[in-house]
Amino acid sequence: MYKLYCRIYQGVMKIGMYLLPWSMPKVIEGEGSIRKLPSLIKEKGFKKVLIVTDKTLVGLHLLDGLFASLKDEGIEYVLFDGVDPNPTDLNVEEGVRLYKDNGCEAMVAFGGGSPMDCAKGIGARIARPKKSIAKLQGLFKVLKRIPLIYTVPTTAGTGSETTIAAVITEAKTHHKASINDLSLMPKYAILDPELTVGLPPKTTATTGMDALCHAVEAYTNNTYNSKLEKDLSKKATKLIYDNLYKVYLNPKDIVGRQNLQRAAFYAGRAFTRGSVGYVHAIGHTLGGLYGTPHGLAMSILLPHVMKAYGEKAYDRLSELCDVCGIKADSDTKEAKAKAFIAWIEDLKVKMDIPLYPEYKDEDVDQIVAWAYKEGNPLYPTPVTWDKEDFKKFILSLK
Numbered sequence: 001m002y003k004l005y006c007r008i009y010q011g012v013m014k015i016g017m018y019l020l021p022w023s024m025p026k027v028i029e030g031e032g033s034i035r036k037l038p039s040l041i042k043e044k045g046f047k048k049v050l051i052v053t054d055k056t057l058v059g060l061h062l063l064d065g066l067f068a069s070l071k072d073e074g075i076e077y078v079l080f081d082g083v084d085p086n087p088t089d090l091n092v093e094e095g096v097r098l099y100k101d102n103g104c105e106a107m108v109a110f111g112g113g114s115p116m117d118c119a120k121g122i123g124a125r126i127a128r129p130k131k132s133i134a135k136l137q138g139l140f141k142v143l144k145r146i147p148l149i150y151t152v153p154t155t156a157g158t159g160s161e162t163t164i165a166a167v168i169t170e171a172k173t174h175h176k177a178s179i180n181d182l183s184l185m186p187k188y189a190i191l192d193p194e195l196t197v198g199l200p201p202k203t204t205a206t207t208g209m210d211a212l213c214h215a216v217e218a219y220t221n222n223t224y225n226s227k228l229e230k231d232l233s234k235k236a237t238k239l240i241y242d243n244l245y246k247v248y249l250n251p252k253d254i255v256g257r258q259n260l261q262r263a264a265f266y267a268g269r270a271f272t273r274g275s276v277g278y279v280h281a282i283g284h285t286l287g288g289l290y291g292t293p294h295g296l297a298m299s300i301l302l303p304h305v306m307k308a309y310g311e312k313a314y315d316r317l318s319e320l321c322d323v324c325g326i327k328a329d330s331d332t333k334e335a336k337a338k339a340f341i342a343w344i345e346d347l348k349v350k351m352d353i354p355l356y357p358e359y360k361d362e363d364v365d366q367i368v369a370w371a372y373k374e375g376n377p378l379y380p381t382p383v384t385w386d387k388e389d390f391k392k393f394i395l396s397l398k
């Protein structure tokens with residue numbers, strides 16, 4: 001009965017998704033494209049911006065060129081470099097204070113998913129000063145224009161530069177959850193591959209696997225996708241198949257880096273309508289409870305969840321197998337689906353990603369409760385799991 005309720009909910013959501021005004025950010029891409037950002041800001045008449053980033057990136061001098069060119073254009077900036085990986089509501093509040101105290105007019109979100117999501121959280125809290133982050137989490141709770149955000153992704157993973165999501169952890173409870181609202185869709189995405197060449201191989205691997213996870217989960221899900229999202233999922237999967245391991249071995253491969261940035265963007269846009277699935281529902285709990293980097297949690301869980309979906313996912317996974325041109329033992333959907341999962345498993349091993357996640361036995365009930373709440377009834381996964389299914393699955397990960 002419960003599973004039927006989930007399917008009915010998803011059917012209603014499908015109609016809602018069809019009616020929503022989906023958009024995409026304006027993309028400025030290519031080597032050195034970051035240098036175009038100040039003139040884009042000037043074009044809009046903004047005189048002061050808040051730059052949201054993290055200390056590692058400032059320490060790597062990745063923002064030096066931006067600081068200099070903003071000065072040249074006469075644009076003032078306030079630097080907020082206090083974003084933690086898996087950003088918290090406390091990070092967001094600090095950013096809100098800096099934005100307001102300094103009279104900023106827009107934001108530049110410079111970094112991986114963490115700074116981009118934090119900037120979206122700051123924007124949501126500025127638009128809705130009376131609602132806490134916890135109250136804004138969920139679906140369509142902002143419903144108001146937020147300050148304009150220029151996104152500059154420095155990982156090729158989350159796709160936050162083109163999603164309606166901001167994933168924020170509540171510092172007190174460690175509950176990690178997403179604010180999902182069309183107003184969070186960024187207006188600009190600067191995809192400059194030069195900014196990602198210094199990304200260490202390990203982070204390249206796990207963030208790239210996050211993008212793969214978006215593409216695969218969006219593609220294997222039922223209902224919400226339109227043809228656009230399905231095509232974007234396929235394009236992203238193929239780009240990752242062709243480029244991730246290559247770039248892992250040769251970090252300075254600028255064309256490969258650009259391809260991975262595109263893949264992350266396509267996969268982000270695919271899942272923001274097509275939705276993610278139980279890899280994300282479970283992975284977020286590991287990020288919240290143990291600080292497990294998001295991409296790492298995704299990389300570990302992806303093949304396990306796809307296997308656990310079983311035959312209900314064969315159709316779609318076999319199509320992705322064909323898209324990549326992976327050789328299967330036979331021409332059946334089952335053989336192709338299994339060959340696709342085997343490629344992911346092999347990639348994990350080659351990129352030194354652990355096979356199983358680390359978690360504490362005493363947390364299993366909490367993991368189940370949060371994953372179940374995040375995944376159901378919203379995620380239109382090929383198979384619907386109840387709490388017992390989640391528990392069995394998590395206990396099998398050893």
Ligand SMILES: NC(=O)c1ccc[n+]([C@@H]2O[C@H](COP(=O)([O-])OP(=O)(O)OC[C@H]3O[C@@H](n4cnc5c(N)ncnc54)[C@H](O)[C@@H]3O)[C@@H](O)[C@H]2O)c1
Pocket residue numbers: 054056057060084085086087111112113114115117154155157158159160163164165166167195196197198199200203207210268287294295
């Ligand atoms: N909004 C969305 O749609 C969405 C989707 C998926 C994930 N997320 C969220 O995004 C966050 C993860 O983002 P992420 O995986 O991009 O990691 P991140 O932003 O947390 O960055 C990971 C680490 O890599 C470093 N780093 C980033 N770019 C670098 C570079 N070019 N060179 C060297 N070091 C660099 C950072 O300083 C940080 O230490 C999680 O909180 C996750 O839940 C959001």
Ligand SMILES: [Fe+2]
Pocket residue numbers: 158210211213214280294298
């Ligand atoms: Fe993700």
